[in-house]
Amino acid sequence: MADKGNEPVKPEKQQEHNSSLFDRFLNGIERAGNKLPDPAMLFFLLMVFVWILSAVLAPIDFGETHPLTGNELSVNNLLTGEGMANFLANMVETFVLFAPLGIVLVAMLGVGVAEHSGWISAGLKKLLSFTPKSFLTPMLILIAIVSHTAADAGYVLVIPLGGVIFYAAGRHPLAGIAAAFAGVSGGFSANFIPSAIDPLIMSFTLEAARILDPEIVLNPLNNIYFTGASSIVIVLVGWFITDKIVEPRLSDVKVDGDEDEIPEMETVTKRESRAFWLGFGAMLLGIIGLLLWALPEGSALRDPEWNNPEVSSLFSFHAPLMQAIVPLIFILLLIPGVVYGYASGKYKSSKDMINNMSKSMESMGYYIVMAFFCALFIDAFAKSNIGLLIALKGANFLQSLALPGQVTIVGIVFLSAFVNILVGSASAKWALIAPIFVPMLMQLGISPDLTQAAYRVGDSVSNIITPLLPYFPLVVVFCQRYVKKTGIGTVISMMLPYSIIFLIVWTAFLLLYWWIGIPLSFESNYVYPAP
Secondary structure (H helix, E strand, C coil): CCCHHHCCCCHHHHHHHHCCHHHHHHHHHHHHHHCCCCHHHHHHHHHHHHHHHHHHHCCCCCCEECCCCCCEECCCCCCCHHHHHHHHHHHHHHHHCCHHHHHHHHHHHHHHHHHHCCHHHHHHHHHHHHCCHHHHHHHHHHHHHHHHHHCCHHHHCHHHHHHHHHHHCCCCHHHHHHHHHHHHHHCCCCCCCCCCHHHHHHHHHHHHHCCCCCCCCCCCCCCHHHHHHHHHHHHHHHHHHHHHHHHHHCCCCCCCCCCCCCCCCCCCCHHHHHHHHHHHHHHHHHHHHHHHHHCCCCCCCCCCCCCCCCCCHHHCCCCHHHHCHHHHHHHHHHHHHHHHHHHHCCCCCHHHHHHHHHHHHHCCHHHHHHHHHHHHHHHHHHHHCHHHHHHHHHHHHHHHHCCCHHHHHHHHHHHHHHHHHHCCCHHHHHHHHHHHHHHHHHHCCECHHHHHHHHHHHHHHCHHHCCCCCCHHHHHHHHHCCCCCCCHHHHHHHHHHHHHHHHHHHHHHHHHHHHHCCCCCCCCCCECCCC
16 A cells, blocks of 8 residues: 555645745635635625625614714614615616716726827836836836825726736736735825825814814824825835735736737837827826916816815815816826827727727726626615724724723724725715714824824725725726636735735834824824824
8 A cells, every 4th residue: 555645745735835824824815715706796695695684783772873973873774675675776876876987987988098099008118118127016106106196096097007017027917916006005095295085084083173172273184294204115015015925926827818908018119109209298288288277276176165275275175176087087098099099000080099998998898797786785885884883883992992092093003904894985984983083082192183194004904905995896807807717815815915014014104103203294293282
């Protein structure tokens, strides 16, 4: 009888045996995640689960009140006749008004022209001609971070470009998508350029602080120094994770996507180079025209009701400029794409441009199907109040522990990261838990500015591992362009190192930043009351 101890080990088992414990953990996450149903079907099953759970929890009195309205917070039963009738009556509206759907489709029309005409490809080839391969990762993450200024544009523009850039450089395209996703979403609160989210988040912090101090005033950019410094941390840490952890794990993953879906990166001819610069110049003229329109005090792009002299009314959340970011991206990518198409000879008539738009929409078919079920699930989850109840219970538990200030700040970071997996909207989540966290820490002598900074760290790091992120299905679609078998498990296992390491390093950086005493922003404080 053969000696079982000398039996040869299968190659895949040998590889698993030789890999690190962390690699085996990530491989297990990937296998388990990819055994889940198709993402569209998963969202449908989760919706049904929320229905059933809402019926089970609805009769229970949890003893919670909504911190904004003061009304009793209970779970709404969605499995009633009235609930099902509302579900059917509002199904179309829920899908059509699903915010990421319009953003993605409108932006992708412009992206489609810029990409399929060849303008983006020509620009990337020029970029690769002078950028060392080893510096592509930090450059990509930095661009992803800057994209926060343009609302959610990074999801539909920077993330797919990450795959294109890495693939053209001979690196694994999924690593490029992961790095871009980490910068756009995992480092969501790391930016040195003000954006609409800054005054929006601050407005909820201010309202919560006035529960305890009705006269308090906060700077709308009360975390801008910290978020700017954080962008350096995210770039450096994301660079290390991509090159040392994520990309080595992808070395054995074969790129098997359809050739039509993978952008070609051939040598730039003289005519194409001239066409690129003409397109680039046309885009610059468009940006200059936009600035000339926006800068005057009476511009229609400003928020007419904005009266804070410290922040331009152009960056108010309700400013028409901020509301028009996605259409502007569409126009500013359409213009160079069209100019390049005609100048390079790719376009003979307007029909070629329309064909490029149609081709871009064809690749979005699977995303639209997933978005339909995702929209219905997120709507059901919100209407049931289950996510809000979990957030409140967690906040009240943290408050009951009465921990020291530094430990409480860490607790807020971790709790925010956990709740973020269940409740996606940064502003909606903060509107709910700020009235608990902010006054609580003010009584401990911690300023609202510091409490908000802790929340923003936690709110960012878990974006990239939750399928409840509205753009998560889109990232899966981008990955499937290169690796057909990509599933939810693949993306989660790929992004988990970023999420874990960002959580630990960014939290430690906040504590160090606080300990050194570097200002969070101009006119911001660490202590309450302010000295």
